[in-house]
Amino acid sequence: MNDQHVQYFVDGRHGASGIVCTSPAGRVLLSERPLDPAVDVDALVDDLGEVAAVGQMVATSGALALIAPARSLPGTAVVLAGDVAATVTTATDKSFVRPVPGAVARHVVGDGVASVAVELGAQTPSVVAGDEATPWSLASQPARRLVVAAAPQKAAPLPPPMADQDARVKVLDLGPEPAEVPTPLPIDTLPPPAVGGAQVLGIRCPVGHHNHPDAQYCSSCGRRMGVNATAVLVIGPRPPVGLFLTDDGTAIPIAGDLLLGREPETHADVADGRRQGVLLPDDSSVISRHHLAVTLDGWDVAVSDLGSANGTSVKSASTGLDYRLQPGDAVTLESGDLLDLGPITLRLSLHHVA
Amino acid sequence: MRIADYDVIGVSHEGNHGTYYRARPPERLGISDPEVVLKVLGRRATDDEFKRFANEMRLLNRLDSPYLAKLLDAGSVDGEVFMATRRYEASLNEAAALADDDAVRATVELVADAARGAHALHEMGVAHRDIRPSNVLIDRPDGRRRGRLGDLGLAEMGPGVSATIGTGPIGSLGYMAPEVVAEGNAGRGSDVWSLGATLHAALSDRPLFGEIPDRSVLDALRHLARTTPRVDDRLDSAVTDVIGQCLADRTERFPTANDLAIELDRVATTIGATT
Numbered sequence: 097m098n099d100q101h102v103q104y105f106v107d108g109r110h111g112a113s114g115i116v117c118t119s120p121a122g123r124v125l126l127s128e129r130p131l132d133p134a135v136d137v138d139a140l141v142d143d144l145g146e147v148a149a150v151g152q153m154v155a156t157s158g159a160l161a162l163i164a165p166a167r168s169l170p171g172t173a174v175v176l177a178g179d180v181a182a183t184v185t186t187a188t189d190k191s192f193v194r195p196v197p198g199a200v201a202r203h204v205v206g207d208g209v210a211s212v213a214v215e216l217g218a219q220t221p222s223v224v225a226g227d228e229a230t231p232w233s234l235a236s237q238p239a240r241r242l243v244v245a246a247a248p249q250k251a252a253p254l255p256p257p258m259a260d261q262d263a264r265v266k267v268l269d270l271g272p273e274p275a276e277v278p279t280p281l282p283i284d285t286l287p288p289p290a291v292g293g294a295q296v297l298g299i300r301c302p303v304g305h306h307n308h309p310d311a312q313y314c315s316s317c318g319r320r321m322g323v324n325a326t327a328v329l330v331i332g333p334r335p336p337v338g339l340f341l342t343d344d345g346t347a348i349p350i351a352g353d354l355l356l357g358r359e360p361e362t363h364a365d366v367a368d369g370r371r372q373g374v375l376l377p378d379d380s381s382v383i384s385r386h387h388l389a390v391t392l393d394g395w396d397v398a399v400s401d402l403g404s405a406n407g408t409s410v411k412s413a414s415t416g417l418d419y420r421l422q423p424g425d426a427v428t429l430e431s432g433d434l435l436d437l438g439p440i441t442l443r444l445s446l447h448h449v450a
Numbered sequence: 451m452r453i454a455d456y457d458v459i460g461v462s463h464e465g466n467h468g469t470y471y472r473a474r475p476p477e478r479l480g481i482s483d484p485e486v487v488l489k490v491l492g493r494r495a496t497d498d499e500f501k502r503f504a505n506e507m508r509l510l511n512r513l514d515s516p517y518l519a520k521l522l523d524a525g526s527v528d529g530e531v532f533m534a535t536r537r538y539e540a541s542l543n544e545a546a547a548l549a550d551d552d553a554v555r556a557t558v559e560l561v562a563d564a565a566r567g568a569h570a571l572h573e574m575g576v577a578h579r580d581i582r583p584s585n586v587l588i589d590r591p592d593g594r595r596r597g598r599l600g601d602l603g604l605a606e607m608g609p610g611v612s613a614t615i616g617t618g619p620i621g622s623l624g625y626m627a628p629e630v631v632a633e634g635n636a637g638r639g640s641d642v643w644s645l646g647a648t649l650h651a652a653l654s655d656r657p658l659f660g661e662i663p664d665r666s667v668l669d670a671l672r673h674l675a676r677t678t679p680r681v682d683d684r685l686d687s688a689v690t691d692v693i694g695q696c697l698a699d700r701t702e703r704f705p706t707a708n709d710l711a712i713e714l715d716r717v718a719t720t721i722g723a724t725t
Binding site for chain 2: 270271274276278283347358359361376447
């Protein structure tokens with residue numbers, strides 16, 4: 097809780113007051129009472145000075161929730177950005193609002209809002225908590241949930257028909273005949289091709305696994321290389337050379353040529369089996385459908401940007417230099433180098449270096 | 451919180467395929483189940499993904515396999531696909547059946563059922579990729595016991611495409627075949643491997659890979675790449691033979707999950723018969 101900062105604010109210009117909670121994860125802004133409908137929400141955010149603009153918060157994967165009367169329509173506006181979600185309860189309905197990563201969700205609920213519960217995502221440290229009985233008070237323990245009671249409303253409107261309520265929801269009719277007859281998975285009857293199909297010069301561990309000439313421990317079994325092994329270079333099938341580690345702790349094994357992007361299956365090299373596709377989910381579309389090719393040459397891992405819309409940057413671990421990949425240029429990476437694809441950062445870890 | 455027209459009660463569990471929620475089903479489904487399992491892809495599906503998803507959901511619905519979690523509903527909300535399956539009260543536990551013949555036989559039968567479920571997916575062209583004890587669900591139709599494979603992570607990947615590994619709990623990496631850990635390649639054989647590891651974990655309190663370091667996915671993957679799985683030799687030899695064949699090199703394994711199921715059916719009849 098040390099890094100968190102909670103303050104009460106009064107904004108005379110807009111006649112607004114409430115609580116701003118600031119933490120490295122982002123800011124939650126809650127107005128204490130309904131704002132004048134004329135209040136420009138964006139201007140209010142700007143006026144609060146230290147509350148960063150919505151766009152910046154998204155860029156730093158912060159979270160923002162702003163609940164205030166809507167400007168243009170009658171009702172309550174729920175503005176969310178980052179890893180945060182809100183459940184809006186009215187007299188007749190509940191709806192769930194969550195922004196897609198990198199975007200700002202603006203949701204206007206008609207009159208009759210009973211409460212808005214804001215929930216910070218798992219990635220976001222807890223900022224502040226209260227409950228329905230004691231809105232605005234801080235809980236002694238961090239909690240992920242914050243419930244804000246809205247100002248009492250007069251007559252609740254008639255419930256909208258079901259179809260309108262859930263216009264965002266499409267239910268799939270499971271009855272019809274499947275459009276395509278599936279192809280069963282192949283059965284492994286033949287030995288799998290040597291990984292990546294390539295033969296490379298290397299050394300053998302005491303039990304015969306093929307390794308990088310510089311390896312001190314076998315990447316397949318962890319045995320220490322024999323004293324004599326390093327003297328004898330032999331040709332053998334290339335084992336997986338390493339991993340790309342993502343910033344969320346997951347990994348991409350590198351055993352052959354890869355193609356990374358939002359829709360790798362639509363690339364010809366993936367369709368015809370020359371490259372393994374690796375799906376990098378990204379709703380903000382900063383990552384391109386076909387973003388990056390990873391090509392093995394011997395033991396070397398080379399990357400090239402496939403003319404992606406937002407590009408790829410490399411930060412070299414050995415020199416500390418930061419540079420942008422020119423589309424089409426293949427650059428050989430070293431262990432520890434970082435690849436910045438916008439929302440996803442990949443760190444290369446080569447097995448023989450570890 | 452609400453997803454589509456489901457009232458979400460809480461998180462059921464995290465899987466390699468994303469987050470699974472416990473939710474109250476909407477009335478339009480016309481079912482009496484108080485709770486179902488709801489899975490949301492968590493990002494917008496591309497048109498191709500949605501087509502594949504719709505196709506797979508219709509196939510699953512038509513197939514209605516007694517060995518897979520029952521599909522109840524599918525659709526999209528704001529472009530994110532969701533699917534709802536029936537919620538089953540129990541699943542296989544790790545180290546659940548140590549020496550009791552009846553418990554061992556029941557476990558072997560449940561894994562045989564899960565293998566039939568995996569086979570049904572394979573025939574649809576889909577690998578499960580995340581078979582482990584907690585995904586072998588226990589259904590009790592008319593007082594009998596039947597295994598059903600849950601957490602069907604469909605539609606996320608086209609042919610020739612993998613995703614990052616290690617998105618589920620780190621412990622689940624111990625149920626992944628070596629070729630998945632090293633190369634990201636999943637198929638019939640890797641699911642057969644996982645079924646063998648699942649059976650072992652349910653029958654023994656000795657983990658195949660010993661203690662898997664849980665500091666980071668990198669440490670865990672290194673440990674797995676460098677450790678040879680060791681089957682608990684205190685188990686019934688008929689069972690260790692089957693597990694051994696599941697964990698063998700790719701071409702030495704049971705060619706299909708159905709072959710594994712048939713062998714497990716046979717082994718189940720021998721357990722406790724001679725002692």
